[in-house]
Amino acid sequence: xxxxxxxxxxxxxxxxxxxxxxxxxxxxxxxxxxxxxxxxxxxxxxxxxxxxxxxxxxxxxxxxxxxxxxxxxxxxxxxxxxxxxxxxxxxxxxxxxxxxxxxxxxxxxxxxxxxxxxxxxxxxxxxxxxxxxxxxxxxxxxxxxxxxxxxxxxxxxxxxxxxxxxxxxxxxxxxxxxxxxxxxxxxxxxxxxxxxxxxxxxxxxxxxxxxxxxxxxxxxxxxxxxxxxxxxxxxxxxxxxxxxxxxxxxxxxxxxxxxxxxxxxxxxxxxxxxxxxxxxxxxxxxxxxxxxxxxxxxxxxxxxxxxxxxxxxxxxxxxxxxxxxxxxxxxxxxxxxxxxxxxxxxxxxxxxxxxxxxxxxxxxxxxxxxxxxxxxxxxxxxxxxxxxxxxxxxxxxxxxxxxxxxxxxxxxxxxxxxxxxxxxxxxxxxxxxxxxxxxxxxxxxxxxxxxxxxxxxxxxxxxxxxxxxxxxxxxxxxxxxxxxxxxxxxxxxxxxxxxxxxxxxxxxxxxxxxxxxxxxxxxxxxxxxxxxxxxxxxxxxxxxxxxxxxxxxxxxxxxxxxxxxxxxxxxxxxxxxxxxxxxxxxxxxxxxxxxxxxxxxxxxxxxxxxxxxxxxxxxxxxxxxxxxxxxxxxxxxxxxxxxxxxxxxxxxxxxxxxxxxxxxxxxxxxxxxxxxxxxxxxxx
Numbered sequence: 296x297x298x299x300x301x302x303x304x305x306x307x308x309x310x311x312x313x314x315x316x317x318x319x320x321x322x323x324x325x326x327x328x329x330x331x332x333x334x335x336x337x338x339x340x341x342x343x344x345x346x347x348x349x350x351x352x353x354x355x356x357x358x359x360x361x362x363x364x365x366x367x368x369x370x371x372x373x374x375x376x377x378x379x380x381x382x383x384x385x386x387x388x389x390x391x392x393x394x395x396x397x398x399x400x401x402x403x404x405x406x407x408x409x410x411x412x413x414x415x416x417x418x419x420x421x422x423x424x425x426x427x428x429x430x431x432x433x434x435x436x437x438x439x440x441x442x443x444x445x446x447x448x449x450x451x452x453x454x455x456x457x458x459x460x461x462x463x464x465x466x467x468x469x470x471x472x473x474x475x476x477x478x479x480x481x482x483x484x485x486x487x488x489x490x491x492x493x494x495x496x497x498x499x500x501x502x503x504x505x506x507x508x509x510x511x512x513x514x515x516x517x518x519x520x521x522x523x524x525x526x527x528x529x530x531x532x533x534x535x536x537x538x539x540x541x542x543x544x545x546x547x548x549x550x551x552x553x554x555x556x557x558x559x560x561x562x563x564x565x566x567x568x569x570x571x572x573x574x575x576x577x578x579x580x581x582x583x584x585x586x587x588x589x590x591x592x593x594x595x596x597x598x599x600x601x602x603x604x605x606x607x608x609x610x611x612x613x614x615x616x617x618x619x620x621x622x623x624x625x626x627x628x629x630x631x632x633x634x635x636x637x638x639x640x641x642x643x644x645x646x647x648x649x650x651x652x653x654x655x656x657x658x659x660x661x662x663x664x665x666x667x668x669x670x671x672x673x674x675x676x677x678x679x680x681x682x683x684x685x686x687x688x689x690x691x692x693x694x695x696x697x698x699x700x701x702x703x704x705x706x707x708x709x710x711x712x713x714x715x716x717x718x719x720x721x722x723x724x725x726x727x728x729x730x731x732x733x734x735x736x737x738x739x740x741x742x743x744x745x746x747x748x749x750x751x752x753x754x755x756x757x758x759x760x761x762x763x764x765x766x767x768x769x770x771x772x773x774x775x776x777x778x779x780x781x782x783x784x785x786x787x788x789x790x791x792x793x794x795x796x797x798x799x800x801x802x803x804x805x806x807x808x809x810x811x812x813x814x815x816x817x818x819x820x821x822x823x824x825x826x827x828x829x830x831x832x833x834x835x836x837x838x839x840x841x842x843x844x845x846x847x848x849x850x851x852x853x854x855x856x857x858x859x860x861x862x863x864x865x866x867x868x869x870x871x872x873x874x875x876x877x878x879x880x881x882x883x884x885x886x887x888x889x890x891x892x893x894x895x896x897x898x899x900x901x902x903x904x905x906x907x908x909x910x911x912x913x914x915x916x917x918x919x920x921x922x923x924x925x926x927x928x929x930x931x932x933x934x935x936x937x938x939x940x941x942x943x944x945x946x947x948x949x950x951x952x953x954x955x956x957x958x959x960x961x962x963x964x965x966x967x968x969x970x971x972x973x974x975x976x977x978x979x
Contacts, residue, residue: 298369300572300592300661304564305371305618307392309385311408312354312377314398315428317343319551319560320361320374326483326558327363327370329648333554342649343374347756348749356749357722358384358604360616360647360663368565371663372396377408379953380746383692383725384604387674389415390690391603391618391663394422394568396560401429401548403439405447407953413448413544422538422569424545426560430458430465431550437465441546453507453534454500454546456559457493465548468556469493471500472534473527479555507543508533531566538567571661577601577620579677582633582684590621590685594660597683598622598630603690605674605721607757611643611652611667613721615674618663620687622680625657630678633686635671639678643667674724692724694958695740696944699747700768701728702737704761713737715758719750726750733770743944769938770892771975772964773841774850777886778803783877785869796869798822798830799857802881806850811838814854822858822870829867830855833874842882843889843972844979849964853878889972890964892937895920897930898947900955905929907950915939916968934962938971 308316318333321341325333334340339350343359355376362371373388375381389395395416399409409425416423427440437458445452459467459476467478469489474497477484489497508530509519515533519525525533537543545567549556576589579599590599604616617624624630626644631637645652645665658664672678675690703712716728716739726747727740741747747764754760780801787794806812813831822830838848858873896917900908908931909919917935924930940959947955967975 298659298662300594300659301570302368303371303571303661304368304568305373305391305393305571305574305661305663306396306564306568307373307375307385307388307394308396308398309375309388309408309412310377310398311400311406314377314400314406314408315551316377316398317341317355317374319396319398319426319428319557320372322551322554322557323365323370323372323561324361324363324648325554326561327365329361329363342651345650348752354378356381357606358388359649360665361649362646362663365561366565369662370561370564373663378745379948380741380743381725382742383723385412385415386690386692387603387724389419389421390601391616392421393571393574394424396564397423397425397544398428398551399425399440399444401427401432401435401437401440403436404443405440410447410954416544417448417451417541420541420575422541424538424547424560424563424568425452426556427546427548428551430548430556431553433463435463435465437548444546448544451542451544452546453504453537453543455504455534455563456547456556457496457500458548458556459490459493465550465555468548468559469497470559471497471504472530474501477559483558504534505530507537511537511540511542535567539569539573574661577687579685579687582686588685590687592660593621594623596621596660597680598624598628599677599679599683599685599687600624600630600658601687602672602674602676602678607718607722613669614645614652614665614667615669615672615676616647616663616665617678619658619660621660623657623659624664624666624678626655629681631681631684632672632676632678633684634673634676637671638681639669639672641666673721690724693742693956695725695727695742696957696959697743697747697942698738698740698767699764700734700736700766701739702763702765704763708760711758711760712754712762715754715760716750716762718758719753723750731767731770734768736767738767739764743948744942766941769941771844771846771967772849772890772892773843773846773887774848774890775802775804775882775885775887776966777884779881779885781877781881781884783873783875783880785872785876787869788864793861793864794866794869794872795859795861795864796826796866796873797859798855798870798873798877800830800834800874800877800881801854801856802878802885803852803854804850805852807852810849810851811835812852814852816854816856817858818856821860822855823860823865826860826865826867826870827855829870830858830874832867833871834878836871837875837878841887842879843887844975846889848882849890851882889967889975891967891971893934893962893965894937894940894959895962896933896935896940896957896959898933898955898957899925899928899930900947900951901927902929904951904955905931908947908955911946911950915943936965936967936971937961 457469476489505525581588599621920932
């Protein structure tokens with residue numbers, strides 16, 4: 296087909312986990328003739344879920360692309376995982392897509408996944424359509440689900456069909472706009488007379504739709520007031536404008552599993568969702584002027600594309616999935632990457648259907664595809680014409696909320712483990728690997744336990760590396776709360792030159808820099824000047840380990856006020872050792888305590904969960920600092936010891952059914968209570 300941005304639709308298929316997104320993609324591909332039969336998730340035969348982890352778990356864990364042609368339009372679908380841990384995939388997909396197909400269950404309520412997807416679309420002005428799936432299930436409640444959506448998103452939800460039900464089964468639908476009924480036949484929808492039982496509901500819904508369509512266009516509004524109604528063509532035109540401005544979200548229904556209502560959905564995607572050419576210009580920086588600009592979808596303009604996902608393919612190597620926002624990307628051409636300052640040769644270009652890569656020689660503006668074996672290009676990077684350089688805004692990924700300490704299961708394989716982990720950060724930008732300078736541990740940081748478990752398994756399958764993930768060490772500190780004096784005496788006489796040094800040191804809290812302060816208060820040369828630096832050196836080495844549990848000592852002031860030396864046997868090494876002996880004795884008598892790191896937290900939840908959150912924080916020795924309302928959600932500002940919130944991400948999801956989110960950052964150190972001190976010293 297003669298492809299251009301006018302006949303491309305880029306649609307992200309999003310929603311709650313388990314609502315049938317992958318099965319819906321399968322049904323659409325089958326209806327379009329792109330596959331010969333519908334695969335099944337339980338058999339591991341779907342186009343979208345081809346990774347061995349996805350097949351084993353029977354759920355999507357990475358976004359995947361699939362395309363088909365329908366009514367002279369190329370539809371690029373991005374199947375997006377619905378589970379909370381894979382929010383990074385959602386962010387990538389929504390940058391590439393021009394619209395969202397939100398798949399919701401027919402359970403009579405709004406699921407968390409649908410709620411998050413709709414909220415994102417409203418905030419980012421991303422056109423959307425809702426498909427209520429599972430109409431083949433017992434107790435499927437289409438009207439209850441629509442009511443729940445309408446109550447939550449007042450004035451936005453516009454059902455454009457009425458399911459025809461026999462018993463509890465959907466046997467067809469009525470197109471509200473043209474007033475025609477269709478029954479599901481063996482070869483697709485077959486037109487039929489509108490059942491009399493639905494005529495009143497149809498008339499009422501037509502009036503609501505026409506009114507909604509008129510509100511999106513001034514000319515249509517005048518026409519509606521003059522004539523009292525709109526033609527089907529005018530209604531479609533008005534609704535299309537409403538969808539584009541996200542003031543209208545149309546709703547359809549069907550069963551992906553039984554492939555009912557799916558052909559109608561495909562027709563409506565072509566009819567209502569915006570062409571790639573209609574997408575608003577993408578924000579970027581013009582690198583010649585260093586000014587902000589917008590990049591419109593124009594295939595006659597210089598090349599500008601953005602990578603939205605990176606994957607490591609066992610056969611092709613590294614694959615960069617990208618959207619061409621402007622111009623044409625061609626094989627054999629050079630593209631400039633302003634993110635890395637390098638030029639890449641485009642050798643292999645593909646359109647993607649699951650794991651199947653179909654080679655092409657070019658991708659036009661508005662299209663999605665993949666480039667293989669780019670050496671210096673990753674997720675979020677721009678590829679552009681070197682003579683018209685632009686750089687797109689970075690894709691915003693969620694910050695990690697759960698960290699685990701990583702170690703190699705087999706000694707000697709550390710390079711393989713950590714090298715593999717860093718490669719996996721290229722695939723998933725919501726996953727990070729960092730070194731904790733406080734504890735020396737390498738941390739795998741992500742969105743939740745399932746994501747980290749999958750990272751661990753991918754490490755084994757892709758790189759042959761076994762790793763252990765354990766709860767990270769909390770960076771406690773030790774300090775003193777009292778004052779004590781101690782003598783350190785080092786004497787060694789075993790033939791030959793001897794060693795001798797005595798120091799008297801006063802230990803107390805109050806270091807000027809908050810860590811360690813050494814004061815020379817020696818009078819009369821009882822410790823010669825040349826040995827005083829050795830005393831300080833010994834103490835600085837000693838404070839790396841406290842006396843209670845071996846954690847670093849902080850806020851310690853040490854005053855050297857007296858000592859003894861021997862004119863022959865005194866050496867620097869003797870005074871280093873004497874200082875360490877004085878430290879050991881003096882700190883134990885200066886009332887040492889454990890300090891624990893305290894984090895400031897921002898927790899964002901719907902109001903109904905505030906009580907549970909506060910009760911849980913109290914159990915974690917947390918303190919509520921304040922509460923605000925932002926965009927209808929409660930923002931709780933709190934503080935809590937780091938050791939109590941290491942797995943808070945998991946608990947928060949459980950308490951809020953996935954609706955809550957939080958962020959944390961280090962605030963300060965505080966003295967730990969006796970119960971914590973006893974627990975830590977016992978472990979030590």
